[in-house]
Amino acid sequence: MAHRLGPLERLLSACATLMSGGGEASARTVAGEALTAYATLDEPNRLAFFTHLTDAYGVDADRLRTAYHRWEGTHTTGHPDGDALVGLFDAVEPARQRLLRRLNHAPGGTLALVGMRADLRRLLPERPHLRPLDHDFHHLLTSWFNRGFLRMAEVTWGSSPRLHRHLLRGERVHPMTGDEELRRRLQPEDRRVYAFFHPATGEVPLIFVEVALVRGLPRTIAPLLEPGPALRPDEADTAALYSINSALDGLAGISFGSFLIKQVIEDVGRQLPHLTDFVTLSPIPGFRRWLEGEGAREAGLRHLRRLLDTSGGPSGLTPAATEDIAPRLRRTLARYIVKERREDGRPLDPVARFHLGNGAAAWQLNWPADTSQRAWEQSYGAMINYRYEPGELERRHEDFVRHGRVARGGPLGDTYGAQPATGRAHGTPAIGSGTPPPHDRRGTPPMAPCPTIHRSFAEQAARRPDATLFELPGGRRITYRETGLTVQRIAARLAAAGLTPGDRVAAQVGKSPEAVALYLATLQLGGVFLPLNTAYTGAEMDYFLHDAEPRVLVLAPGREERYAARRSAGLAVETLGTEGDGTLLSGTEHHEAVHPVTDGDPAAILYTSGTTGRSKGAVLTHGNLTSNCAALLDAWEYTAEDRLIHALPIFHVHGLFVAVNMTLAAGASMYYLPSFDATAITDLLPRATVLMGVPTFYTRLLRSEGLTRESCAGMRLFVSGSAPLLASDHAAFEARTGHAIVERYGMTETNMNTTNPLTGGPRKPGTVGKPLPGTEVRVVDAGTGERLPDGEVGSIEVRGPNVFTGYWRMPEKTAAEFRPDGFFITGDLGRFDEDGYLSIVGRAKDLVISGGYNVYPKEIEELLDAHPKVAESAVIGVPHPDFGETVVAVVVPAPGEEPGETELLEAVAGDLARFKHPRAIRLLDTLPRNVMGKVQKAALREHYRDLFTDADA
Numbered sequence: 001m002a003h004r005l006g007p008l009e010r011l012l013s014a015c016a017t018l019m020s021g022g023g024e025a026s027a028r029t030v031a032g033e034a035l036t037a038y039a040t041l042d043e044p045n046r047l048a049f050f051t052h053l054t055d056a057y058g059v060d061a062d063r064l065r066t067a068y069h070r071w072e073g074t075h076t077t078g079h080p081d082g083d084a085l086v087g088l089f090d091a092v093e094p095a096r097q098r099l100l101r102r103l104n105h106a107p108g109g110t111l112a113l114v115g116m117r118a119d120l121r122r123l124l125p126e127r128p129h130l131r132p133l134d135h136d137f138h139h140l141l142t143s144w145f146n147r148g149f150l151r152m153a154e155v156t157w158g159s160s161p162r163l164h165r166h167l168l169r170g171e172r173v174h175p176m177t178g179d180e181e182l183r184r185r186l187q188p189e190d191r192r193v194y195a196f197f198h199p200a201t202g203e204v205p206l207i208f209v210e211v212a213l214v215r216g217l218p219r220t221i222a223p224l225l226e227p228g229p230a231l232r233p234d235e236a237d238t239a240a241l242y243s244i245n246s247a248l249d250g251l252a253g254i255s256f257g258s259f260l261i262k263q264v265i266e267d268v269g270r271q272l273p274h275l276t277d278f279v280t281l282s283p284i285p286g287f288r289r290w291l292e293g294e295g296a297r298e299a300g301l302r303h304l305r306r307l308l309d310t311s312g313g314p315s316g317l318t319p320a321a322t323e324d325i326a327p328r329l330r331r332t333l334a335r336y337i338v339k340e341r342r343e344d345g346r347p348l349d350p351v352a353r354f355h356l357g358n359g360a361a362a363w364q365l366n367w368p369a370d371t372s373q374r375a376w377e378q379s380y381g382a383m384i385n386y387r388y389e390p391g392e393l394e395r396r397h398e399d400f401v402r403h404g405r406v407a408r409g410g411p412l413g414d415t416y417g418a419q420p421a422t423g424r425a426h427g428t429p430a431i432g433s434g435t436p437p438p439h440d441r442r443g444t445p446p447m448a449p450c451p452t453i454h455r456s457f458a459e460q461a462a463r464r465p466d467a468t469l470f471e472l473p474g475g476r477r478i479t480y481r482e483t484g485l486t487v488q489r490i491a492a493r494l495a496a497a498g499l500t501p502g503d504r505v506a507a508q509v510g511k512s513p514e515a516v517a518l519y520l521a522t523l524q525l526g527g528v529f530l531p532l533n534t535a536y537t538g539a540e541m542d543y544f545l546h547d548a549e550p551r552v553l554v555l556a557p558g559r560e561e562r563y564a565a566r567r568s569a570g571l572a573v574e575t576l577g578t579e580g581d582g583t584l585l586s587g588t589e590h591h592e593a594v595h596p597v598t599d600g601d602p603a604a605i606l607y608t609s610g611t612t613g614r615s616k617g618a619v620l621t622h623g624n625l626t627s628n629c630a631a632l633l634d635a636w637e638y639t640a641e642d643r644l645i646h647a648l649p650i651f652h653v654h655g656l657f658v659a660v661n662m663t664l665a666a667g668a669s670m671y672y673l674p675s676f677d678a679t680a681i682t683d684l685l686p687r688a689t690v691l692m693g694v695p696t697f698y699t700r701l702l703r704s705e706g707l708t709r710e711s712c713a714g715m716r717l718f719v720s721g722s723a724p725l726l727a728s729d730h731a732a733f734e735a736r737t738g739h740a741i742v743e744r745y746g747m748t749e750t751n752m753n754t755t756n757p758l759t760g761g762p763r764k765p766g767t768v769g770k771p772l773p774g775t776e777v778r779v780v781d782a783g784t785g786e787r788l789p790d791g792e793v794g795s796i797e798v799r800g801p802n803v804f805t806g807y808w809r810m811p812e813k814t815a816a817e818f819r820p821d822g823f824f825i826t827g828d829l830g831r832f833d834e835d836g837y838l839s840i841v842g843r844a845k846d847l848v849i850s851g852g853y854n855v856y857p858k859e860i861e862e863l864l865d866a867h868p869k870v871a872e873s874a875v876i877g878v879p880h881p882d883f884g885e886t887v888v889a890v891v892v893p894a895p896g897e898e899p900g901e902t903e904l905l906e907a908v909a910g911d912l913a914r915f916k917h918p919r920a921i922r923l924l925d926t927l928p929r930n931v932m933g934k935v936q937k938a939a940l941r942e943h944y945r946d947l948f949t950d951a952d953a
């Protein structure tokens with residue numbers, strides 16, 4: 001070698017020599033010289049060297065072409081030639097790989113090449129053209145570092161000084177300042193350090209794991225790093241793996257298999273069999289970067305970021321700021337760990353990928369947990385405990401690798417919903433666990449499906465008895481425990497009234513916390529809950545009582561007299577007021593037994609008026625309620641940290657089965673308002689996180705001065721449903737508050753079917769989003785039942801665990817509304833766009849939706865037609881600025897009659913709930929009809945379109 005040459009020239013010339021052939025002995029020498037020369041290169045020369053390798057030692061195109069043609073030739077003759085294939089493989093391989101293999105012949109070559117790759121990786125972000133070279137390194141290192149050769153050994157204070165140096169240098173999770181700190185990590189009897197070695201790198205550890213023996217789950221890192229007295233190992237109950245380092249940068253991305261940590265746990269467990277818990281205290285390195293990216297798109301996240309960025313940083317946090325931020329941050333962290341995924345379906349966070357892939361469960365989020373500047377930059381100082389349960393590792397590992405499921409439990413599972421159960425119909429996740437576990441941090445995390453909403457509630461009440469469930473206007477709070485006791489008290493009274501499983505409990509009561517308890521008590525006893533609109537009149541009530549034959553009827557105090565006569569017919573009449581009064585609450589007994597039910601047992605009947613006049617009772621099962629609840633919890637990321645503004649009535653799907661069920665199942669809390677009140681809501685917005693409403697809510701809020709960007713800053717979700725939201729309201733709301741309302745689609749018979757996304761896609765105004773997981777929605781030609789292509793309007797049909805079983809005692813009506821393959825014909829018309837978002841464009845059924853209430857014209861027409869001064873009538877819905885749509889009656893007078901509007905209204909009012917009353921009655925000589933004689937309601941709607949558009953609501 002000519003020593004006057006510079007190191008780069010020497011290196012390049014050595015490489016050329018290596019590639020020109022020669023024996024192994026000379027190759028060792030030349031490779032040694034090459035690596036010696038490489039070691040002296042400065043940064044620009046390293047870049048030049050890597051660039052040269054990439055450009056000059058790539059694939060030889062001519063050789064590849066020749067090899068391909070040869071292979072192709074033998075292949076097409078029908079006599080494939082193995083040599084030709086090997087030749088093709090050789091030609092495909094870039095020459096670099098051969099060169100690197102030859103460099104590896106040098107003594108210490110492997111470690112030097114690992115170092116070389118570390119240098120290369122530092123350059124990569126700025127020099128993407130070097131990626132092919134890194135790919136070659138990765139390929140070779142993966143084959144050299146066979147995990148089967150890994151050896152684990154404990155490192156002690158007595159280990160070699162060389163090994164100590166490696167540890168000092170390699171510790172980058174919680175760096176050490178020097179020997180004194182190293183001694184603190186190695187010597188005390190409550191510390192263990194394990195290292196993994198490979199024959200190719202000798203005494204240089206590839207990975208090391210630091211363990212502290214502690215009592216209870218560690219929440220902050222400082223006590224583990226700072227000096228202090230050691231704990232006697234027999235006093236510890238937990239091994240905390242607090243630092244896991246991959247010691248060599250050059251091996252980044254090289255997988256050593258998933259069970260390294262298992263070996264550590266087995267070894268510690270063998271030494272100290274009395275330990276009960278194995279957890280980590282891990283950083284969350286990618287969180288802040290994600291929040292800064294994602295946070296720009298979501299109002300709730302933007303707010304959280306602002307709070308964190310103005311909180312005073314790791315050293316300046318005040319207790320008030322901590323209290324304000326912690327629950328929001330925990331929720332967002334949980335979402336980041338559990339839900340946010342890379343394109344390959346794996347969690348975004350690298351440390352999460354490592355532990356979850358090892359079979360751990362995400363267990364507890366801690367904040368503030370690490371006050372170092374670096375931790376603040378990575379995760380605002382948050383840390384997480386992953387929990388390793390020796391008996392669960394393989395199963396969780398498989399679940400994670402095969403299905404991408406993130407195991408979770410403990411406080412994180414409580415906050416973010418336990419892990420979805422597997423194997424349910426349509427892949428629908430279930431809520432919570434089958435048996436309410438007392439909350440034990442060591443207990444198995446809840447995972448089994450929970451079959452009823454009552455069960456979910458009972459589980460939450462056991463887990464968080466003192467948490468607030470209801471906060472009433474005026475500030476009174478009612479906890480989960482208190483509600484649980486009320487449920488048991490009402491259950492005792494219902495049982496005493498003779499309620500047996502399958503019996504109906506009809507309730508026409510004002511909105512109160514006790515009314516929710518009545519619902520739960522009914523479910524507890526295996527009864528069927530039948531909530532009735534408080535606006536229903538005597539005639540409407542008579543129909544429901546006759547049809548549903550309830551065992552118990554619950555009314556507001558003072559209204560029971562009217563039903564006294566029915567008592568003899570086996571009906572128990574009870575009362576329940578909104579002030580904690582009523583016969584239902586008069587007893588002191590508590591009924592604790594829970595009647596076991598199955599998914600298919602009926603839980604509730606909700607009446608929907610029919611197009612043919614008679615109201616139909618939609619029978620909803622426990623499975624309908626729980627599956628839909630679980631799907632919504634997941635879709636809207638609804639958790640125990642949520643505080644919902646509840647201003648809807650609770651006798652319908654929206655207020656009861658969406659809002660209340662979700663709150664109970666999540667262990668969340670509600671600001672519980674008796675009805676819509678714009679001022680009360682805008683006053684609550686700064687303290688709440690979620691609002692669920694009908695479009696009228698949003699129309700009215702937009703008229704309220706209290707609706708501002710500031711008052712909504714802490715909100716994370718506004719949901720609208722039950723009726724179409726005007727695209728203009730959607731836009732105005734977003735402009736005012738920064739929040740895009742999440743519009744979803746449901747109905748009494750099906751619960752919720754679709755929703756616009758919370759994340760991962762736009763919320764498209766004018767659409768109701770995509771089907772919830774487990775629910776199938778199709779748009780078909782109403783006549784043929786054929787599925788229509790995207791973009792075409794047709795009949796919307798739904799199938800899934802959310803869809804009711806049928807109408808109460810109406811098998812023919814039920815059969816008429818289902819297709820043979822189980823799809824329910826909703827009666828709505830819609831179309832899917834090219835992204836799979838559904839828009840509702842009309843109704844096949846004759847129906848008016850006023851302020852979220854369904855009104856069936858037929859019911860009103862029958863009453864009007866019965867009036868002596870009316871020949872015939874047509875009832876239609878016309879646009880209304882407050883209710884979206886409102887009811888208008890078009891009447892053809894009987895010959896010689898000229899009935900007045902008030903006169904007709906008074907005649908029907910007594911038998912119709914107020915919201916069904918026509919807001920206008922118009923007289924016409926004849927109704928427009930088509931050739932078949934059918935009344936053309938579309939023409940009437942068009943004619944009266946502007947009746948209310950200028951009216952002041």
Ligand SMILES: CC(C)(COP(=O)(O)OP(=O)(O)OC[C@H]1O[C@@H](n2cnc3c(N)ncnc32)[C@H](O)[C@@H]1OP(=O)(O)O)[C@@H](O)C(=O)NCCC(=O)NCCSC(=O)CC(=O)O
Pocket residue numbers: 647648649652653654655675676694696697721722723745746747748751850851852853854883914915916
């Ligand atoms: C929109 C509302 C807030 C309006 O109620 P308010 O009490 O504020 O009304 P208000 O005080 O302005 O009342 C004005 C007058 O109108 C009457 N009124 C009240 N609500 C009405 C309505 N929806 N349509 C027509 N009239 C209505 C009152 O009795 C009153 O009559 P007067 O002047 O004579 O006293 C309420 O109706 C509401 O909460 N709607 C939500 C309905 C709901 O939950 N739907 C979900 C169904 S489940 C479902 O559809 C499935 C799904 O969700 O997907």
